[in-house]
Amino acid sequence: MSGGSDESSPSSGRASLSSLSDLNDLELSSESSCLSIVVLGASGDLAKKKTFPALFHLFQQGFLQSGEVHIFGYARSKISDEGLRERIRGYLKGASDEHVSEFLQLVTYVSGSYDSGEGFELLNNAISEHETSKNNTAGSSRRLFYLALPPSVYPSVCKMIRSYCMNPSSHAGWTRVIVEKPFGKDLDSAKELSAQLGQLFNEKQLYRIDHYLGKELVQNLLVLRFANRLFLPLWNRDNIDNVQIVFREDIGTEGRGGYFDQYGIIRDIIQNHLLQVFCLVAMEKPVSLKPEHIRDEKVKVLQSVIPIKHDEVVLGQYDGYKDDSTVPDDSNTPTFASLVLRVHNERWDGVPFILKAGKALNSRKAEIRVQFKDSPGDIFKCKTQGRNELVIRLQPSESMYMKLTVKKPGLEMATEQSELDLSYGLRYREVKIPEAYERLILDTIRGDQQHFVRRDELKAAWEIFTPLLHDIDDGKVKSLPYTPGTRGPPEADELSKRMGYMQTYGYVWIPPTLAKI
Numbered sequence: 029m030s031g032g033s034d035e036s037s038p039s040s041g042r043a044s045l046s047s048l049s050d051l052n053d054l055e056l057s058s059e060s061s062c063l064s065i066v067v068l069g070a071s072g073d074l075a076k077k078k079t080f081p082a083l084f085h086l087f088q089q090g091f092l093q094s095g096e097v098h099i100f101g102y103a104r105s106k107i108s109d110e111g112l113r114e115r116i117r118g119y120l121k122g123a124s125d126e127h128v129s130e131f132l133q134l135v136t137y138v139s140g141s142y143d144s145g146e147g148f149e150l151l152n153n154a155i156s157e158h159e160t161s162k163n164n165t166a167g168s169s170r171r172l173f174y175l176a177l178p179p180s181v182y183p184s185v186c187k188m189i190r191s192y193c194m195n196p197s198s199h200a201g202w203t204r205v206i207v208e209k210p211f212g213k214d215l216d217s218a219k220e221l222s223a224q225l226g227q228l229f230n231e232k233q234l235y236r237i238d239h240y241l242g243k244e245l246v247q248n249l250l251v252l253r254f255a256n257r258l259f260l261p262l263w264n265r266d267n268i269d270n271v272q273i274v275f276r277e278d279i280g281t282e283g284r285g286g287y288f289d290q291y292g293i294i295r296d297i298i299q300n301h302l303l304q305v306f307c308l309v310a311m312e313k314p315v316s317l318k319p320e321h322i323r324d325e326k327v328k329v330l331q332s333v334i335p336i337k338h339d340e341v342v343l344g345q346y347d348g349y350k351d352d353s354t355v356p357d358d359s360n361t362p363t364f365a366s367l368v369l370r371v372h373n374e375r376w377d378g379v380p381f382i383l384k385a386g387k388a389l390n391s392r393k394a395e396i397r398v399q400f401k402d403s404p405g406d407i408f409k410c411k412t413q414g415r416n417e418l419v420i421r422l423q424p425s426e427s428m429y430m431k432l433t434v435k436k437p438g439l440e441m442a443t444e445q446s447e448l449d450l451s452y453g454l455r456y457r458e459v460k461i462p463e464a465y466e467r468l469i470l471d472t473i474r475g476d477q478q479h480f481v482r483r484d485e486l487k488a489a490w491e492i493f494t495p496l497l498h499d500i501d502d503g504k505v506k507s508l509p510y511t512p513g514t515r516g517p518p519e520a521d522e523l524s525k526r527m528g529y530m531q532t533y534g535y536v537w538i539p540p541t542l543a544k545i
């Protein structure tokens with residue numbers, strides 16, 4: 029297979045612990061040959077909202093140089109170069125018109141189908157022309173294909189790329205393919221998809237993107253857990269009572285009902301985004317920060333998860349979801365789910381991990397809540413004040429805070445709940461936190477697969493959820509109705525309580541970046 033230098037130069041080892049501190053020393057210098065980025069599905073929602081803006085931000089910061097990069101949009105829609113540029117212009121924020129126009133000049137469009145050679149030949153000619161114009165040594169170029177497409181067309185698109193658009197040499201340069209989730213609908217379909225793509229590309233050429241792995245506070249989890257002595261002895265069943273990993277959105281499916289109804293919230297959010305976060309919270313310390321060492325640990329913890337019990341699952345569907353004409357009237361598809369994962373190992377036996385996700389709720393946020401056990405032999409009678417809880421707010425207003433019991437300031441010896449707080453907006457005022465997609469595309473260009481999902485990891489993830497998903501699809505587990513703008517079905521809060529989660533009544537934390545100080 030002609031896969032460029034990915035065949036022989038493993039990407040593992042790029043992000044060593046020491047290189048983390050050198051993140052600004054980008055490795056583009058060592059790979060400065062001509063770069064072609066192809067966004068397939070360029071006419072779509074993801075491309076305009078996320079992919080092109082991420083490329084623009086990389087361009088703004090100098091990671092993509094106009095002298096070496098060209099961006100090709102590809103889709104079936106018959107639009108001109110200018111038509112595509114106008115579509116994405118409105119999503120390129122925070123720069124002068126001149127800078128935006130400079131970037132847009134790097135973007136051209138090729139129209140073609142996803143399953144016939146004609147369009148891909150045109151695309152290959154356009155790429156080759158660009159490479160020739162940059163006096164590129166034959167075969168030393170870099171070709172990155174981003175599949176911003178429905179997964180149903182991945183096999184045919186990959187076949188076309190393989191047949192028509194590969195970097196022609198196996199001695200230098202590379203061809204890499206980013207594929208978007210969902211990677212399958214259950215274990216069998218994921219295995220089939222993996223087998224189909226596996227026949228066309230090797231694992232080093234495939235980048236299964238999960239954009240949660242590109243979020244700042246998700247990337248911080250390894251550092252938090254393994255670089256802080258404070259947490260090392262506490263991070264286990266002796267000290268931690270329960271863990272919640274929560275995703276909330278205050279919007280519904282918003283015109284994506286047709287897509288969403290085939291998948292539901294477990295396949296859309298929990299099986300991928302929240303499970304990746306779960307891995308980073310629950311896995312053992314990797315041997316090193318080499319991508320393969322980290323991914324080995326993720327696979328191990330996934331394989332230690334025992335089957336999900338039906339009585340530890342609450343599903344919901346918001347009222348009005350079925351008003352979307354593309355959603356069947358008898359749909360049981362959950363738009364909300366709360367379920368418990370249990371890890372059968374020495375560290376976590378008996379500790380429930382509650383994974384909760386919902387659309388059309390009362391707020392938008394994603395966070396991890398690690399709740400510690402009560403202090404033994406309490407002399408302050410402060411159980412009602414609540415427990416220690418480490419909260420990692422992934423978004424919005426990235427922050428970490430530890431809920432503590434303190435003496436209430438004043439003359440009395442009374443206790444109250446307070447917090448140690450690290451709000452990024454205050455602590456890192458000058459730092460612009462990069463968008464997840466920006467980081468992950470840059471990782472792909474650098475050949476760093478740490479933050480991408482490996483094939484065996486994907487299989488282990490589907491093994492956990494497939495039995496439950498089949499039972500939901502067969503109507504054996506029902507979705508309860510809930511009112512949009514609420515916390516979801518009350519049964520979900522009851523489940524959390526049953527799992528030992530103790531809410532701290534009367535305590536509300538407002539991120540200082542949002543509060544009027």
Ligand SMILES: NC(=O)C1=CN([C@@H]2O[C@H](COP(=O)(O)OP(=O)(O)OC[C@H]3O[C@@H](n4cnc5c(N)ncnc54)[C@H](OP(=O)(O)O)[C@@H]3O)[C@@H](O)[C@H]2O)C=CC1
Pocket residue numbers: 069070071072073074075103104105142175176177178179180181208209210
């Ligand atoms: N949108 C989002 O926020 C997110 C999306 N994703 C994933 O990214 C991928 C793309 O998502 P999104 O951009 O929303 O998808 P779209 O529905 O917007 O599809 C992208 C493009 O694919 C083509 N297309 C659409 N349906 C079909 C079809 N049935 N057969 C062939 N081509 C089709 C269309 O282009 P044309 O007709 O011009 O060829 C369309 O513009 C999906 O896998 C999605 O799950 C992941 C995270 C978030």
Ligand SMILES: O=C1O[C@H](COP(=O)(O)O)[C@@H](O)[C@H](O)[C@H]1O
Pocket residue numbers: 239277296297394
């Ligand atoms: O993958 C998806 O993620 C988005 C939420 O992403 P976020 O970065 O804004 O948290 C979700 O809306 C969408 O349904 C899902 O497909």
